[in-house]
Amino acid sequence: MTPPVRGPLPRPDYASLTRYTPDRRAVPVDLSDNTNLWGTHPAALEAIRSAGTDALARYPHLYADDLRAAVARLHGVTSEHVATGCGSDDVLDSLWRALAEDGGAVTYAAPTFSMVEPLSQMNGREARAVAWSRALADPDLLLEGDPVMVYVCRPNNPTGHQAPEAWVAELLGRVEDDGPVVLIDEAYADFAGETLIPTAVEHPRALVVRTLSKAYGLAGLRVGYAVGSKALVGEVEKSRGPYKVNRLAEVAACAALADEDGWVQRTIAECLENRERLVAALRSRSEAPLPSASNFVLLPVAAGTAVPTALALRERGVAVRPFPDCIDVGDAVRVTVGPWPLMEQFLEAWDSLER
Numbered sequence: 001m002t003p004p005v006r007g008p009l010p011r012p013d014y015a016s017l018t019r020y021t022p023d024r025r026a027v028p029v030d031l032s033d034n035t036n037l038w039g040t041h042p043a044a045l046e047a048i049r050s051a052g053t054d055a056l057a058r059y060p061h062l063y064a065d066d067l068r069a070a071v072a073r074l075h076g077v078t079s080e081h082v083a084t085g086c087g088s089d090d091v092l093d094s095l096w097r098a099l100a101e102d103g104g105a106v107t108y109a110a111p112t113f114s115m116v117e118p119l120s121q122m123n124g125r126e127a128r129a130v131a132w133s134r135a136l137a138d139p140d141l142l143l144e145g146d147p148v149m150v151y152v153c154r155p156n157n158p159t160g161h162q163a164p165e166a167w168v169a170e171l172l173g174r175v176e177d178d179g180p181v182v183l184i185d186e187a188y189a190d191f192a193g194e195t196l197i198p199t200a201v202e203h204p205r206a207l208v209v210r211t212l213s214k215a216y217g218l219a220g221l222r223v224g225y226a227v228g229s230k231a232l233v234g235e236v237e238k239s240r241g242p243y244k245v246n247r248l249a250e251v252a253a254c255a256a257l258a259d260e261d262g263w264v265q266r267t268i269a270e271c272l273e274n275r276e277r278l279v280a281a282l283r284s285r286s287e288a289p290l291p292s293a294s295n296f297v298l299l300p301v302a303a304g305t306a307v308p309t310a311l312a313l314r315e316r317g318v319a320v321r322p323f324p325d326c327i328d329v330g331d332a333v334r335v336t337v338g339p340w341p342l343m344e345q346f347l348e349a350w351d352s353l354e355r
């Protein structure tokens with residue numbers, strides 16, 4: 001236990017904030033964090049290898065303009081619609097910071113990305129969960145109490161569910177031009193093959209956030225971006241500040257986004273194939289994995305057994321992420337999909353669990 005700080009620190013709303021502490025001990029088969037288990041983009045590695053002295057000795061571009069241009073090219077927009085950051089967490093944090101004055105809640109469809117609560121707390125905002133089951137039936141629930149922001153993850157982590165495009169359109173249709181920002185986190189959209197970027201460019205209050213940590217295999221470099229209206233993107237850039245994307249990350253990300261040899265598309269295709277194989281293998285064992293539009297599968301387990309199941313799998317050399325008492329689902333474990341030999345090791349460990 002760290003002793004409490006004396007004097008005026010910490011900010012009162014920081015008192016209950018803790019460090020992010022998922023179980024990250026090394027394990028032979030790590031299926032716990034949804035990164036690309038095929039490795040990283042070869043073109044990104046090559047770009048890093050051939051970067052010269054200036055990439056380290058000099059400051060990077062102020063606002064990563066090469067990366068903004070690469071993102072803009074990929075999505076058929078102009079650079080003014082693109083903001084970047086040190087991982088999409090940094091982009092999210094910049095947006096949270098940029099929003100309105102103190103107060104004002106963030107609502108989110110739950111269960112979802114575990115950073116929504118701490119990001120809200122760090123930025124002095126209350127986060128309010130609305131169960132996905134209720135939000136899907138009535139998107140107005142996410143707008144109750146005049147929130148400053150609505151967070152929607154699509155496809156959703158950890159369920160893998162892809163909210164229908166018509167549902168998002170309905171939600172956005174109810175948001176006035178001075179209403180809450182609707183943040184659509186598309187960390188896994190590369191796997192779903194569908195994006196709301198064209199919608200975000202048109203709607204003054206919608207913003208899509210993406211990451212290179214998952215499909216692009218660059219989690220270690222920390223690169224993320226947002227696409228939306230020029231005005232909203234401009235606010236994120238101001239709040240983010242200069243020099244957030246380092247030069248090595250920028251050259252590697254540009255090379256990966258160009259995907260000239262199709263590495264990203266190939267690993268995504270294999271991932272989707274293995275996901276269906278894994279789902280079929282689990283169903284044949286009478287399990288009921290949730291349908292997923294992403295590179296992971298959420299697998300419900302008996303009440304109270306998510307954490308013990310994850311620990312037992314870890315003892316067998318396989319890490320998965322436990323979700324105890326998850327809204328709408330109950331206890332579950334989330335399994336990242338990777339090359340088939342890893343899936344076989346998972347299934348072997350699964351079959352050896354005592355039940």
Ligand SMILES: *Cc1c(COP(=O)(O)O)cnc(C)c1O
Pocket residue numbers: 034086087088089090113153157185187210211212213219222223224
């Ligand atoms: C992994 C993940 C991110 C984090 O991405 P970084 O770019 O690595 O910060 C953001 N959102 C969701 C939903 C994620 O699962």
